[in-house]
Each structure stands twice: as C-alpha cells, then as structure tokens.
Amino acid sequence: MVDEQVSETDSQTETDGDPTYRVLGCAAEHPNHVFQVRTPFNHRSFDALNATGVELDVVSPTPFAPPIGPYSDYRHVPKTEQWGSYRVHYPRFLYMLPKKYFYHVSGNSAQKRVTSYVERTFETPHDVVQTCGLYLDGYASLTYCRKHDIPLVALSHSGDLKNFNRFNETVQQQIRETIKYSSAVLTVSNELAAVARRFAPASKVRTLPIGEDPEKYPTDRREAIRRELGVDPETKLLLFIGRFEKEKGVRELAAALEALDRDDVVIAAVGHGGALRWWFLNRLGELSHPSHAYWELDPIAVRRLHVAADLLVLPSHFEARPTVIYEAMAAKSPVLASNVGGIPEMIVDGETGVLTPPHDADQLRETLDYLLDDPDRLRRMGAAGHQRLLDKQWTWHHHAEQLTEIHREVMHD
Template sequence: MFQVRTPFNHRSFDALNATGVDLDVVSPTPFAPPLGPYSDYRHVPKTEQWGSYRVHYPRYLYMLPKKYFYHVSGNSAQKRVTSYVERTFETPHDVVQTCGFYLDGYASLEYCRKRDIPLVALSHAGDLKNFDRFNERVQSQIRETIDYCSAVLTVSDELADVARRFAPASKVTTLPIGEDPEKYPTDRREAIRRELGIAPETKLLLFVGRFEEEKGVRELVAALEALDRDDVAIAAVGHGGALRWWFLDQLGELSHPSHAYWELDPIAVRRLHVAADLLVLPSHFEARPTVIYEAMAAKTPVLASDVGGIPEMIVDGETGVLTPASDADQLREALEYLLDDTERLRTMGAAGHQRLLDQEWTWTHHAQRLSEIHREVIHE
C-alpha cells in the first residue's frame, strides 16, 4: 500500500517492482470539493495502470482547516483504506510499505493490526520535521503508527536523528533514494543546448522545485536581480507552490532571459538538467532533495543551502557549493564565483556524478536494500 502522488514514490515502486516483487498499490485520495483549488481531485481515476502494476485511489474525507481537523482526515483515511483493501485484494499481504507516517502510515495501521502484518514507513521529512506543528491528536496518531512500525526508514542521516526522538535506534535506518544516470543523455549536452536555443557562452541556471517561500525563491530572485552580467539565462521548473504567480512575474522582470515551466514531463526535466551549467537550490529546509540526485546523474554541479541532509550529498567545493539559507547576498556571491570559471563547473559536475555512483545512490540499489528490509521484518 503506497502513496504515489509524488515522483520519488512512483520511481521507488517501479524499481521495487523491477526486482520481481508483486505490488498492490493504494494511494488514498481526498474527495474533491465542488469548487476551489482542490476541485481537480475529481479527475483522479478510481484505478490506474502504472507499468506492470495497478494503482488504486480510494477516497477519504479531507477536513479543513488542517490545523484543527487533520486528525479527522486521518481517521477517515484509515477507515476507508481498511475497508477498501479488505474487499479488493484476496491474497494476504506479507508486508505493508507506506510513504511516511501520516497520513499513509496511520491509514494502513488498522489493516496491519487486524492481520498482524509488519508495517514499514519511509519518511521524506514532512511528518517528522513538522511534528510540533500538528495538533495533539495528530501527534498521538503519528506516535501510534511509529510504535507499531517494524522499521522506520528515513532518506537522510539528519532525518534519522529526528526519527530517534520517536523510535528506538534499532528501528531507524537511513535509506537514500537516488537516480539512474543511464536516463540522462550527457553525451548529447551540446546538441540539447542547441535545440533549446542556448548559446555556447551562456551559463544556464536551473531551479527545480515548488514555487514557495521554503524553497528560497525570494532569495533566488533577489540574487538574480543583483547579478550584473549578460551571459546568464534561467530555467525554472515548478510543480506547485503558493508563490507561483509572484515568482513568474519576478522572473519576467529580470534582465536575464528566463523560462518557467509548469509540471514538466520527467524526460524534459532530465534534458534541462543535462543542458544546465548549475542547479541552484536555496531551500530553507530539506531532507535529501531528489533534484540534487538528478543533477548528479546529469553531471551538473549544485549550489544549495547548507540545510538538512544536503551536506550529506554535496561535498562543498568539490561537487558543488553550500551557502547559508535565507541569505541572498551570499547566494549572489557564490553565483558570481562559480560562473566565472566554466572549467570548475564541469569538474564539479563530473565529481558529483562519480559520487552518485560511488555511494550507490541509484533506484536499483534503493530497491535492493528496501527488499532486504522487507524480508527482514517478515521473518522477525
């Protein structure tokens, strides 16, 4: 049972499925309101074929405001997931894997308890990092889920330290995600740049992420506004965020050529990674962002904030450069420093690519390790 509304979850399941594991995939989805920004949920199908496995989207009640009623959403998700799985799948499951403790982990809890099935949850930060922001009932539900879990997985060592606030150290394991370098046509870099209309002397800066405060888009705009050079172009790829229209408006006012893309196809995103001279990620907080693995696979160096699990990924000065979060001046200075040395950018990009391989930060290795963990908890 999995939540597949984000790309890294989908890729994780694809990789797991490629190991020969049979998957029943369940992605709890809110009932759609008739109007407003969440009304598009009405277009989510009841089921959907993803490669060789099918995804099921049972509906549950999502109550607003979240601050006061998130626990009601959790209870609804648990009730509906339990009944849906019981009537839909005949074969008993050996293990349940969820993407996070809340909502998905808690939604699976009753089903696991009734059948004594081990539960493994992989957190990407949200539920653990935001724990203190939740109301007491949600906090209790998260603790209840973690207590039942046979294994608590996190994507970074920094997040694993947070998880140990809630679970015994013996339960907690860092399981990095990653990227597969063979999907990135690095041998076609110059041809791709020509296709995109990028001149050889132009330095292409790439931002990929949600257009929101926490991703550092305000600092990015301020740094770009102060960047006094005529050899820079910007490509920004977004997939959500409250500052979408503000960010696009600000990019349009820059003297540098800029292109913004919305919910771009993964193949197109990979081409932009290959074409870019530098990935810029000035986030305020992160776990281990997928976009950095993607840049490493594309041999593109990274300029990012020194937060969360990012220092575990980037070797400062060797595979990229780290700067303080929320500091537009230092971000601009780092940009100037890096853009003045094209050869240094290439060397850093190659070093980052090699680090990805050396650390085995690939989806194949991720799936192999995840399968090992599943076998361990099944046979406990």
C-alpha cells in the first residue's frame, strides 16, 4: 500500500531556501524524568524536527498532583528540563476525575493555562503550532492559535479519533472544534487517515509515518549481545514489548505460550504500564519456558533486546502503526502481529513477517510453532523487513523532512 503522504516535490514555497521558522510543540504525553518511557515517539518526532534547524519551543501540559494516591508522583515533574536536543516546559492544569464525566473540564483548564504560560514564557507569536494529538494537545493550543492567527497542525496516533464515541458530548464538540480550525490533520497510518476523514475534509488529512533510525541498532553485534543475555545459539528468543493490558493481546499471548510445547524457547516481555501487569507477570512465572519481564527499560536496552530477538510477537486487538514494529525492522527482527489497524501497511505477510487474526490464542500458538521450526526463514524475513524500512524511508529524519514541508505549506496558505 502506498502512503497517502506529501511527496518531496509538494509544498515548495518561497521560503524553501531558508528552513528557519518558529514552532510551538505541545504534547501532554511526553517523557520526563518521572515518567521516562512515556510515549517516546512524541519526543523523537520533536527531536527530529529540531534537528532540521527550526526554532522549537515545547510545552507538555501536566496535571496538578494530589498530595496522596496513584497520581501523586506528578508533583515530582519539574517545571522545565532539557530533554534530548530541546527544552520542555510543564505548565500545570487541573485534571478532573472521573474522566468519563469531566474530561472536558480538564481540556478547558489545559487550554487556559497553556495560552497564558506560552505568552508569558516565549517570544510570541510562533509561526506554526505542532501538537501530538487532537485532544488534549490540539484543543489546549486552540485559544493561542486563534488569538494570534497561527496555523495548527495536529498529529494523531489513534486514541482521540478511535475513542471518539467513548468521550462525552462536550469533549466530542471540542475535538470537532479543533479539527475545524486545524490547517492539517496528520495520521500515522492510511487506515487511521480513513477514520480522520469522517471528521475532517479529505484535503486536510494526510498520512505522516513515523519510523526508526537503523544506525542505532547494533545488528553486527547480535551474537555477542545474545551471549551477554545468556541466550544459547539454538534457543529462540521471543520478544513482546508494550503495555501489559488486554488491548495488547497479553491474555492471548499467555495462553499461546502455555500451549507451546517446545523446549527451545525463552521469552522476554518489556512493559511500561497496563492494568494486567501483575496478572501477566504471574502467568509468565507459571510457564515451563524460561521468561523474564522487564519494566520501563531504557531505549538502549530495548534496542539490544530487539537485536537479540528471533521474533517480535504483537497480538494486539487494535493499533495504528506501532513504533515497536518499526524498531523490529530496524533491528532486522521478523514480526508476528495481529492483522489489525495499520499493521498490514507495515508488514508484508509471509515476506517481512506474518499476520494473524486477533483474539485467537490457538492460531497464535500454531503460527509461533511453525515459524520457530524454520530459523532460516525468520532471518530472511527480518532482513526483508529491514530493507522495507529503508525503501519506504520510514526514519525519523524523513518524518521531520515531511513535517517541515507541511509546516511551510500551511504557513503560506
């Protein structure tokens, strides 16, 4: 499938010779020193954008912290900090619970506080506002954009669009208001772009893939890394990375692994949140296969596991284009994943990986079994996936190049 995205010859303007312009980035879901592995793709997008030479200011609206309870750790989020190549600011807003009834109140608070914080902290106005979602990020930036007549570009990874019907009516109105103002609504997959067109004119909607940078993956050290991890040459390392929750298919994965009658398998599961954390850890502990669960790993450690793995397994119930598949492709690891969302846009079934139906533990076990019987095929699929990543230019550098083209276009409409 061809990405419905801006070509390199599109959006040429009189400013092409001068790449410098000023961007305000907004991402409520952004890593910080308290929540270090939260939505790393938002950080990587901004980091790549900053590397193009734009002048970038970033805000990450952060809830006021209650004194006690599960959300009290928010009090440790700093007011501002350097994150990668840019500085992030964390203006506080009121986040009201339960979300089902009061999410719109949270949105109104974020909008008010982001506007005032930006105007007193940065040189304003910016030339364009880039948000990492329609809600809260896009709506939080709306007053500032309107006040200064700034174009808004919103990148959706799926949550606000696919969960639209779960929001209360006021939040739905706020999302529609944000889409109406936005100059461009960007999605990470063609499948999600089709969803976006239910809410926005087709001319506003574009597919902007994210990606991964292969040079960060030490594929030439694969055997050495496996020795360091204690994985024997004949042992197959199965890797799962994601939230430990039902939507990621961890129940089906646990059932498939329990039924997998082999003695040449070891499992590594890397988690970073999810309501089924302890349930999944208990199930892994009961397996006959050796298994190890990692929690909130540093990205360097995650890349090493990708390089060492024989197969990435992702039995999700729904996805857009998961970052973890781009990572596997960069590491030359084949992928077994559900045939849902934007995943079929990434994986060529039978060539770079294998697609399997969601919610089907028996089929997942059967597919695992026959793939593990053919390690040569696994290596060929991993190499083909790596080449597909390169051929499609699914890298952060290319992501940022396309994003700057879109910015220049909307700034001169």
